[in-house]
Amino acid sequence: MMADSGPKEVAVIGNTELTSAELDNNIKNTMVEIEKGTSLLRKMEISVAEAEKRTGKNTVNMQEIYTVYLIETRPVDALTEGITPDSLWRRYSEFELLRNYLLVTYPFVVVAPLPEKRAEIVWHKLSADNMDPDFVERRRVGLENFLHRVASHPVLCNDNIFYIFLTEDKDWKEMVYETGFQAKADSRLKAVNAAFRVKNPDGRFTELKHYSDELQTVLSQLLRVRARVADRLYGVYKVHGNYGRVFSEWSAIEKEMGDGLQSAGHHMDAYAASVDDILEEEEHYADQLKEYLFYTDALRAVCRKHELTQFELEMVALDLACKKQQKEELVTGTVRTFSLKGMTSKLFGQETAEQREAKLQVLEQQLKEGEEAVKEKNTESDEFVKTAWVDIERFKDQKDRDLKEALISYAVMQISMCKKGIQVWTNAKECFNKM
Amino acid sequence: MSRTIDAVVSPTQTNTIPADISGQMLDLDEDDDLEVFSKDSTLADGNMFNASMPTSPGSMVNQCKFEEDEESDSKDIFITVDNPESHVTAIETFITYRVLTKTTRSEFDNSEYEVRRRYQDFLWLKGKLEDTHSTLIVHPLPEKFVVKGMVERFNGDFIETRRKALHKFLNRVADHPILSCSEDFKVFLSAQAWELTTYKKQGPGFLSRMGETVRAVANSVRGVKNRPEEFTAIQEYVEDFSNKIGSLDKVTQRIVKEQKEYLEELKEYGPTYTLWSGSEEELAEQLKGVAGCIERCCKETEEQVGHLSDTLVPVLHEYVLCAETLKAVLRRRDNIQAEFEAKNEALATKKVDRDALKEEIDKLEDRVEWANNALKGDWGRWQRSMRGDLKSAFLSTAEKNVDYYEKCLAVWETFLLSQRTEPSEETDRDNTP
Numbered sequence: 007m008m009a010d011s012g013p014k015e016v017a018v019i020g021n022t023e024l025t026s027a028e029l030d031n032n033i034k035n036t037m038v039e040i041e042k043g044t045s046l047l048r049k050m051e052i053s054v055a056e057a058e059k060r061t062g063k064n065t066v067n068m069q070e071i072y073t074v075y076l077i078e079t080r081p082v083d084a085l086t087e088g089i090t091p092d093s094l095w096r097r098y099s100e101f102e103l104l105r106n107y108l109l110v111t112y113p114f115v116v117v118a119p120l121p122e123k124r125a126e127i128v129w130h131k132l133s134a135d136n137m138d139p140d141f142v143e144r145r146r147v148g149l150e151n152f153l154h155r156v157a158s159h160p161v162l163c164n165d166n167i168f169y170i171f172l173t174e175d176k177d178w179k180e181m182v183y184e185t186g187f188q189a190k191a192d193s194r195l196k197a198v199n200a201a202f203r204v205k206n207p208d209g210r211f212t213e214l215k216h217y218s219d220e221l222q223t224v225l226s227q228l229l230r231v232r233a234r235v236a237d238r239l240y241g242v243y244k245v246h247g248n249y250g251r252v253f254s255e256w257s258a259i260e261k262e263m264g265d266g267l268q269s270a271g272h273h274m275d276a277y278a279a280s281v282d283d284i285l286e287e288e289e290h291y292a293d294q295l296k297e298y299l300f301y302t303d304a305l306r307a308v309c310r311k312h313e314l315t316q317f318e319l320e321m322v323a324l325d326l327a328c329k330k331q332q333k334e335e336l337v338t339g340t341v342r343t344f345s346l347k348g349m350t351s352k353l354f355g356q357e358t359a360e361q362r363e364a365k366l367q368v369l370e371q372q373l374k375e376g377e378e379a380v381k382e383k384n385t386e387s388d389e390f391v392k393t394a395w396v397d398i399e400r401f402k403d404q405k406d407r408d409l410k411e412a413l414i415s416y417a418v419m420q421i422s423m424c425k426k427g428i429q430v431w432t433n434a435k436e437c438f439n440k441m
Numbered sequence: 442m443s444r445t446i447d448a449v450v451s452p453t454q455t456n457t458i459p460a461d462i463s464g465q466m467l468d469l470d471e472d473d474d475l476e477v478f479s480k481d482s483t484l485a486d487g488n489m490f491n492a493s494m495p496t497s498p499g500s501m502v503n504q505c506k507f508e509e510d511e512e513s514d515s516k517d518i519f520i521t522v523d524n525p526e527s528h529v530t531a532i533e534t535f536i537t538y539r540v541l542t543k544t545t546r547s548e549f550d551n552s553e554y555e556v557r558r559r560y561q562d563f564l565w566l567k568g569k570l571e572d573t574h575s576t577l578i579v580h581p582l583p584e585k586f587v588v589k590g591m592v593e594r595f596n597g598d599f600i601e602t603r604r605k606a607l608h609k610f611l612n613r614v615a616d617h618p619i620l621s622c623s624e625d626f627k628v629f630l631s632a633q634a635w636e637l638t639t640y641k642k643q644g645p646g647f648l649s650r651m652g653e654t655v656r657a658v659a660n661s662v663r664g665v666k667n668r669p670e671e672f673t674a675i676q677e678y679v680e681d682f683s684n685k686i687g688s689l690d691k692v693t694q695r696i697v698k699e700q701k702e703y704l705e706e707l708k709e710y711g712p713t714y715t716l717w718s719g720s721e722e723e724l725a726e727q728l729k730g731v732a733g734c735i736e737r738c739c740k741e742t743e744e745q746v747g748h749l750s751d752t753l754v755p756v757l758h759e760y761v762l763c764a765e766t767l768k769a770v771l772r773r774r775d776n777i778q779a780e781f782e783a784k785n786e787a788l789a790t791k792k793v794d795r796d797a798l799k800e801e802i803d804k805l806e807d808r809v810e811w812a813n814n815a816l817k818g819d820w821g822r823w824q825r826s827m828r829g830d831l832k833s834a835f836l837s838t839a840e841k842n843v844d845y846y847e848k849c850l851a852v853w854e855t856f857l858l859s860q861r862t863e864p865s866e867e868t869d870r871d872n873t874p
Contacts (some may be wrong), residue, residue, distance in 0.1 A: 113487040192738045220720040225717075241698065245696050248692040252685055259678055263831075266832075410860075417731070417734070417857045424850035431843045431846065437844065438835040439832075441828065
C-alpha cells in the first residue's frame with residue numbers, strides 16, 4: 007500500500023449538501039487532478055488476472071458453481087517493480103453491486119457498462135455457455151476494461167467504495183450497503199412516470215435519448231449481422247478442409263499428379279484452419295462494439311435522471327403556483343377555483359375574519375417553503391445538467407476515439423485475412439502447377 | 442501408351458489424321474450401305490469400324506498413331522457450338538445450337554459448314570461413336586436433365602452450360618485421332634437437317650440391335666475369366682478415381698453454396714454501417730468508408746463465386762461423367778473377351794463344325810486384341826487429357842482466389858491509408874483502453 011492511500015472521505019460529488027459554488031469547485035479540482043496525472047489508473051496498475059471456478063451454497067442453500075476473478079493491484083512506481091501485487095477475488099455479482107452503487111451515487115455520470123452476464127450475441131462456434139472457457143476469458147477482459155474505465159474517470163476514480171473494492175477483501179459488501187445507496191435509488195416507476203409527464207426537458211437530453219436509442223438499434227443489428235457473416239465465413243473455410251482430405255486420398259492413386267495434389271491438400275488444410283484465428287480476433291472487435299451497445303443504457307439512465315429532476319422541479323413549481331393562486335383567492339375573497347371549502351362556505355356561510363387570517367398565515371408559510379423548494383430544485387436541476395453535460399462531452403470524445411480505433415483495427419484484421427488468403431492460394435497454385 | 446501400337450506404325454506416318462484413311466473414306470462412299478448391312482454380324486458389337494474403314498483391325502491400328510504430344514499447330518479442324526435458338530412446333534419446343542466447322546481436311550467437300558443441331562443429334566452421334574469404337578473413350582455429353590437445383594430446361598444458365606459442354610464434346614472428338622475420322626462425325630458436322638435424318642435411319646435394324654443387346658447381357662452375365670492384369674488395374678483405378686472425383690464435385694458445389702450464403706449476409710452487413718453513419722458526426726465518414734469497402738468486397742466475392750461455377754464446377758462434373766464412361770468402356774472390353782472365351786470353351790466341348798467355329802474364334806480373338814490395344818492407347822491419352830484438364834481448372838481457381846484476395850486487400854489498404862493521413866487531434870491520449 008502506498009503511503010498516501012486513497013481519499014478517505016466518501017465521494018465528494020453527489021453530496022447534495024454542498025452549495026453550487028462548492029460543487030463547481032470540486033469539479034474543477036478533479037479536473038485539475040487529472041491534468042496533474044493523478045487519476046487512479048495512473049497511480050495504480052489494475053488487472054483482472056485470472057478466473058477460477060468455485061462451488062458454494064447460494065441464498066436458497068443450493069449448490070452452485072460460479073466463477074471468481076482475481077483482481078491484482080500494484081502502485082505504478084519504478085521502486086515497486088518486481089513486488090508481487092496485492093490481490094483479491096471477486097465474483098460477477100460484486101461487480102454488479104459496485105456498478106449499481108456508482109450509478110446511484112453519481113447519476114450525472116455515464117458509467118461504463120459491465121461485460122455480458124450471459125453470452126447473447128454469438129456466432130455458432132462460441133457456445134452460449136457461461137462456463138465456456140472462451141466466454142469466461144472474454145468476460146475477464148471485459149471486467150478489466152470496466153475497472154480501467156472507472157479508474158480513469160475524473161470523478162469516479164476518487165470514490166472510496168471503488169478503491170476498497172479493489173483493495174480490501176473483507177466486509178466490502180457491508181460497506182456498500184451502509185452507504186444507503188439503495189434507498190437513494192430512484193424507482194423505475196417514478197422514472198417512467200416522470201419521462202412521460204415532464205413538460206420542458208432540456209432539448210439536448212431529448213436528443214441524446216434519441217441518439218442512444220438509434221445507436222442501440224444499429225449496434226444490435228450490426229452485431230447480429232456480423233455474427234451471421236462470421237458464421238458463413240467459417241463454413242466456407244471449413245469446407246475447404248475436405249479438399250485436403252480428398253486430394254490426399256486421390257494423390258495415392260496418381261503417379262504424375264500425386265506430389266502436387268498431396269502438397270496442395272496440405273495448403274487446403276491450412277486454409278481451413280486459418281479461419282479460427284481470424285474469427286477469434288474479430289470477436290475482440292465485436293466486444294468493443296458491444297461495450298458501446300451497453301453504454302447506451304448508461305446514456306439513457308442519465309437522460310432519465312434529468313427528466314426526473316426536471317419533473318420534480320416542475321411539480322414543485324406547479325405546487326407553488328397553486329399555493330399563490332389560493333392565497334390570492336383568499337385575499338380577494340373570490341373563489342375562482344372549485345374547492346370543497348368554497349362549496350361548504352357557500353352553503354354554510356362565510357368564515358370569520360380570524361379564520362381567514364389563520365389560513366393566510368399557513369399559506370404564507372407554505373409559500374415561503376415552496377419558494378425555497380423551487381430554488382433548491384432549480385439549483386439541483388441546473389447542477390445536474392451542467393455536470394451531466396460535462397460527462398456527456400467526455401463520453402462523446404471517448405466514444406469517437408475508441409470507435410475510430412476499433413474501425414481501423416477492423417480494417418487491419420481484414421487486411422491480415424486477405425494476406426493469409428493470398429499466401430495460401432499462391433502456395434496451392436504452385437502445387438497445382440506441379441500436377 | 443501401348444508399345445505394340447507404336448511398333449506397327451508406318452514410319453512415314455507423322456500426321457495424326459492418316460491421309461490413307463481419309464482417301465478411303467471418300468472412295469467407299471457408295472459402298473456405305475453394303476458395309477453397314479454386312480452379314481458379318483459376329484463383328485458387330487455394333488460395328489467396330491466405320492462403314493468405310495478397312496475391316497482388318499490390324500490395318501486400322503496401323504494407320505492411326507497415338508502421339509505423346511499432339512501438337513496444336515497440326516490442328517486442321519475448328520468447331521464452335523453457339524447461338525442457341527428456341528424452336529416451337531405443334532408437338533414440342535426444343536433448342537437448337539449452331540455448329541460451325543472450319544476445316545482443311547480433305548475428306549470434307551467444303552472448308553466451312555454451318556448446321557443447326559439439337560441435343561438429340563449429339564446423343565445420336567455419341568451413341569454411334571460408342572457403338573463403332575466400343576473400347577475407345579468418348580468424352581461425355583452434358584446430362585439430359587439436371588436433377589438438383591431443378592433448373593428449367595429453358596433457363597439461360599442451363600442452356601449456356603449445356604452449350605459449353607456440347608462445344609467441348611465436339612472438340613474432344615475432333616482432337617481424337619480415331620474418332621475424328623468417323624463418318625458419323627463428318628455427317629454430323631456437315632449434313633443439312635433432312636440429310637441427317639435420312640442418314641440416321643440407316644444402321645442395323647431393330648431386330649439386329651435387339652440381338653446385340655441380348656448378346657451383350659449374356660456376355661456380362663457370363664463374366665470374363667482371364668482378364669489381363671493391366672485392365673484389372675485400370676478398373677481399380679477407375680473405381681477410386683470415380684469416388685474421388687465425385688467427392689471433389691460435391692465439395693466444390695458445397696463451397697459454391699456456402700460462398701453464396703456468405704455473400705447474402707455480406708450484402709446486409711455494409712448497409713448497416715451506412716445506417717449507423719446517419720446517427721454519427723465525427724464517425725460518419727469513417728463508417729461510410731467501411732460500408733464502401735464491404736460493398737466492394739461483395740462485388741469481388743460475387744465474381745469469385747461466378748468463376749468457380751463457370752470453371753471448376755463444370756470440369757469436375759465432366760469427369761464424374763467420364764468415370765462412368767470409363768466403367769462402361771471397361772465393361773464392353775470385358776464383354777468382348779467374354780464372348781471370345783465362351784466360344785473358345787465351346788470349341789473344346791461342343792461337337793459342331795469345328796472349322797467354322799475356329800474361324801469365328803480367330804476373328805473374336807482378333808477383336809479382343811484390337812479392343813485391348815485401342816483401349817490401352819486411348820487410356821494413356823485419356824489420362825493425359827484428364828491431368829491437363831484438372832490441373833488447368835484447379836490452377837485457374839487458385840489464380841482467381843489469389844486475385845480475389847489481392848483485390849480485397851487493395852480495398853482495405855486504401856481505406857486504411859485514408860484514415861492514417863488524417864491528422865490525429867488528440868495529442869496526449871489517456872491510457873484508457
